[in-house]
Amino acid sequence: MSQRSYRTAIVGTGAIATAHARAVRAATDRADLVAAVDIDVDRARAFAETWGVPRSFASLSELLLEEKVDVVHICTPPQQHAGLAIECLAAGVTAVVEKPPTLSLAELDELVAAESRSTAHMATIFQHRFGSGAVRLRRMAAEGELGRPLLATCDTQWYRDEAYFAVPWRGKWENEGGGPTMGHGIHQFDLLLSVLGPWEEVTAVAARRARPTETEDVSMALVTFESGVVASVVNSVVSPRETSVLRFDYENATVELEHLYGYTDKNWTVTPAPGHDGLVDRWAADTVSVPSGHDAQLAAVYDALDAGEAPPVTLAETRRTMEFVAALYASAFTGERVRCGQIGADSPFAKRMDGTGTPWGKVTAQ
Structure with missing residues (x-):
């Protein structure tokens, strides 16, 4: 199984985004953090500067229009998780979503349907x-x-x-x-x-x-x-x-x-x-x-993607x-x-x- 290097972006640059950035950096040549996204453009730019990220955007839509990415980490407040993950899946981009993945079972089932129509996957962060x-x-x-x-x-x-x-x-x-x-x-x-x-x-x-x-x-x-x-x-x-x-x-x-x-x-x-x-x-x-931590789960995500498989934690496991x-x-x-x-x-x-x-x-x- 050959290893790829995944072009990665982080959406939402609040406190939890730091754990994701560290995990991407710890993955060394398996991932490249190419963009940061936040509705607060100044915060996105500051985060990008801190982590040596070349580009920052005010929205996920802008990112997907202007950058080729393989994996997007969704680190926004919870009410935005489902909509952003669906947008990623529609674009053929794998979404790695912080907990809670959605606000309801109904939203989660919408994600299951969106994933079934996509070539990409969604993984929930349950790092323990x-x-x-x-x-x-x-x-x-x-x-x-x-x-x-x-x-x-x-x-x-x-x-x-x-x-x-x-x-x-x-x-x-x-x-x-x-x-x-x-x-x-x-x-x-x-x-x-x-x-x-x-x-x-x-x-x-x-x-x-x-x-x-x-x-x-x-x-x-x-x-x-x-x-x-x-x-x-x-x-x-x-x-x-x-x-x-x-x-x-x-x-x-x-x-x-x-x-x-x-x-x-x-x-x-x-x-x-x-x-x-x-x-x-x-x-x-x-x-x-x-x-336990984001590093270990992200390594497992990359292993699954390298193998052409759905990364953990899958939507079926998340639903339970x-x-x-x-x-x-x-x-x-x-x-x-x-x-x-x-x-x-x-x-x-x-x-x-x-x-x-x-x-x-x-x-x-x-």
Whole structure:
């Protein structure tokens, strides 16, 4: 398989664009960052100067008209993701899209349709899947070394103060599609889903406890999987001691990950069940050590494109995670259990993550 060098552009030059620029640069001769795009032209120019990018544009349309590009990284606020990705796909350009990829399942299905008409692909940034610890865990689980999965916990307990939500597009359903479930915890429970496989049913609550937002600032869910394993998921932006924790209890060992915004192999621990002490050595015997992050996922994207394949994380994989988000909100706001596949195209929770409306929104309306 021969390696290509991909002409790349970044659309949206806010804070997260720096991680993307670093990842493109880390790819050395596999990618060339040729353009930066932002509706704030001065910011685009400043970003281009910082990263040695030769051209800057005020819109994606201008970029696609004037430059030949292979891959576009979409790093704008969430409400713009779907439209920009569709524009890329229509032009035959692969889109690498930050989370959340869309504001709703309906938007995601529009992307699925757009990709089916295109020669290009869309990949969602879920970089925690690509650290070596996660890869090792999935491999050992698939090979049966850990035994059956029995129980898992997934906690994203972060802290965002009121100043954070003073940014006009934050904390609003129309702009972000949700609160910490959609914008913060999604990385952790996407990793959970990638390890445990298809989920089956969700029972959840969501609340607005402290922040002046339209969206929730806390959510909790109980999840059952097709394999029978059960899990809990917590998402918060009101937790002063910040942490991101995943725990997987298998028959033969407990595997744990504790970090904040990104992990290395040092953040993982393995506790064997009696009689399975060798699992610790087998875990440590894997000398590959790759941190989670955009670098690892982008390398996987290029590998897939070199092979003529859809890059990870594909829209099919993305949909499983986004359907889980919709189910969590649907359960929280209706008080019902929600099964995988239950949210059809005509459901209000397919069209908007707040679906029929939030309890606090209804109180405000009175």
